[in-house]
Amino acid sequence: MSAGARTNIVFVMSDDHAAHAISAYGSRVNSTPNLDRIADNGMRMDAVFCTNSICSPSRASILTGTYSHVNGVSSIWTEMDYRVPTFPEVLQSAGYRTAMFGKWHLGESGESLPRGFDTWTIFPGQGDYVDPEMIDETGSRTVSGYATDIVTDLSLDWLDSLSDDESFCMMVHHKAPHRPWVPDEKHKHLYADGSIPEPETFFDDNETRSRAIRGVHMTIADDMSADDLKQEIPEHLRGAENRDARMRWKYQIYMRDYLQCVQSIDDNVGRLLDRLDEKGLAENTLVVYTSDQGFFLGDHGWFDKRLMYDQSLQMPMLVQWPAEIAAGSRCEAIITNVDFAATFLDACGIDAATTLPTSQGRSFRPLLRGEEVEDWADAAYYRYWEHDDPIHAAPAHYGIRTAEHKLIHYYGAGLGVPGASDRVFDEEWELYDLKADPTEMRNVADDPAYAAVRSGLESKLAEYQRRYRDQPYRGPDTPHPEWGPYDSETLERVKRVFAR
Numbered sequence: 001m002s003a004g005a006r007t008n009i010v011f012v013m014s015d016d017h018a019a020h021a022i023s024a025y026g027s028r029v030n031s032t033p034n035l036d037r038i039a040d041n042g043m044r045m046d047a048v049f050c051t052n053s054i055c056s057p058s059r060a061s062i063l064t065g066t067y068s069h070v071n072g073v074s075s076i077w078t079e080m081d082y083r084v085p086t087f088p089e090v091l092q093s094a095g096y097r098t099a100m101f102g103k104w105h106l107g108e109s110g111e112s113l114p115r116g117f118d119t120w121t122i123f124p125g126q127g128d129y130v131d132p133e134m135i136d137e138t139g140s141r142t143v144s145g146y147a148t149d150i151v152t153d154l155s156l157d158w159l160d161s162l163s164d165d166e167s168f169c170m171m172v173h174h175k176a177p178h179r180p181w182v183p184d185e186k187h188k189h190l191y192a193d194g195s196i197p198e199p200e201t202f203f204d205d206n207e208t209r210s211r212a213i214r215g216v217h218m219t220i221a222d223d224m225s226a227d228d229l230k231q232e233i234p235e236h237l238r239g240a241e242n243r244d245a246r247m248r249w250k251y252q253i254y255m256r257d258y259l260q261c262v263q264s265i266d267d268n269v270g271r272l273l274d275r276l277d278e279k280g281l282a283e284n285t286l287v288v289y290t291s292d293q294g295f296f297l298g299d300h301g302w303f304d305k306r307l308m309y310d311q312s313l314q315m316p317m318l319v320q321w322p323a324e325i326a327a328g329s330r331c332e333a334i335i336t337n338v339d340f341a342a343t344f345l346d347a348c349g350i351d352a353a354t355t356l357p358t359s360q361g362r363s364f365r366p367l368l369r370g371e372e373v374e375d376w377a378d379a380a381y382y383r384y385w386e387h388d389d390p391i392h393a394a395p396a397h398y399g400i401r402t403a404e405h406k407l408i409h410y411y412g413a414g415l416g417v418p419g420a421s422d423r424v425f426d427e428e429w430e431l432y433d434l435k436a437d438p439t440e441m442r443n444v445a446d447d448p449a450y451a452a453v454r455s456g457l458e459s460k461l462a463e464y465q466r467r468y469r470d471q472p473y474r475g476p477d478t479p480h481p482e483w484g485p486y487d488s489e490t491l492e493r494v495k496r497v498f499a500r
């Protein structure tokens with residue numbers, strides 16, 4: 001087959017990069033000219049949502065096209081076990097050259113390592129920013145340099161090794177800008193202290209939210225540690241009376257480091273785009289830039305993710321594919337990470353329904369071409385399983401997001417998921433009117449004026465749970481029927497990590 005006959009895929013995914021730290025999305029805090037190039041060359045997607053806002057589960061959903069309750073990767077303490085297959089396995093069996101570089105975070109036991117790739121080189125676990133250890137099929141080694149550069153170098157070398165007649169799928173997974181936000185030396189002059197605007201919801205008192213949410217350990221003021229900041233908190237900023245000043249001081253350091261990490265991603269995406277241009281591959285290559293989920297950048301006073309509010313729920317998604325996508329286009333259709341696998345196979349001319357029958361997603365290739373799809377989903381279903389983990393204390397919940405509203409049910413139990421606690425909370429609900437209240441400041445779940453809206457959304461939630469074969473909460477003593485028993489080794493590993 002000659003070059004250009006089949007579509008290539010370059011999938012670049014960072015870790016915890018929120019859309020509101022990309023200038024193509026109107027960022028107030030930074031500028032990302034190379035990421036913006038993808039949007040200018042192609043499409044900015046405005047309503048792409050993760051289905052479980054945390055690293056490992058999002059990655060498993062992307063690879064398999066399934067929800068956490070189907071693929072079994074429900075928390076960061078679960079691993080890929082390939083109970084359902086992945087789209088790279090399908091592409092490889094269809095003759096594609098396939099590669100995976102960077103953050104895997106789906107386990108390093110023999111059973112959980114990458115499959116379906118001709119070659120792979122990954123960080124163990126979360127990976128390190130500087131001189132990281134990396135593993136491949138031959139073992140482990142330390143690689144000198146900065147992680148984002150290294151992952152890009154590996155990717156460029158592999159691209160150069162391909163012959164002209166080979167179609168390929170390359171997954172480029174950056175560690176950045178995940179905690180602990182260690183920038184490259186060459187970006188440390190950027191974002192001078194005090195220069196970064198605070199979000200408008202920075203001092204949200206979360207007054208109308210559920211009790212479980214008011215108890216999360218994700219506040220910049222009280223939960224961001226000296227380790228996170230790489231320095232001690234000064235004496236004059238300690239204590240309850242100095243909370244606001246302490247929060248402002250921490251925010252500047254946190255965001256400076258985070259945005260400096262993002263800047264390295266932007267530089268390196270530029271290198272990758274340049275190479276595709278130089279090699280004449282750009283026209284027929286679907287280039288995707290996304291992140292495994294969003295992140296709170298001081299929004300509502302928080303950092304981290306997990307929750308169903310938009311800053312965490314939304315995945316940035318910029319795509320270029322000149323052969324099919326009009327330059328400078330936009331898409332507002334609701335899409336989830338479960339839809340990626342079917343779409344990528346479709347883009348390569350492969351029918352997902354027959355090759356990846358376990359997929360729960362739907363190809364959005366027609367939307368990339370700018371076509372209207374009359375019966376496209378009008379909501380995204382979400383479920384966070386890692387209930388009340390000892391570090392973040394974020395409650396388990398599920399919910400539904402439409403273009404106008406968001407309904408969330410904090411059902412308050414871990415149901416035996418690895419990493420979840422066995423504390424049971426009261427059941428609580430939240431409802432947000434995204435048109436009247438786009439920053440989700442006012443929970444109207446119990447407002448009589450929204451009774452009909454809530455009832456409609458509860459029906460839609462039930463409909464989507466049936467569609468994706470998930471089960472509603474039936475009490476703390478009724479484990480989810482889809483869960484297989486987790487092996488004792490996994491459970492022991494969870495206990496060891498939390499004991500540290």
Ligand SMILES: [Ca+2]
Pocket residue numbers: 015016054055178292293
């Ligand atoms: Ca992540």
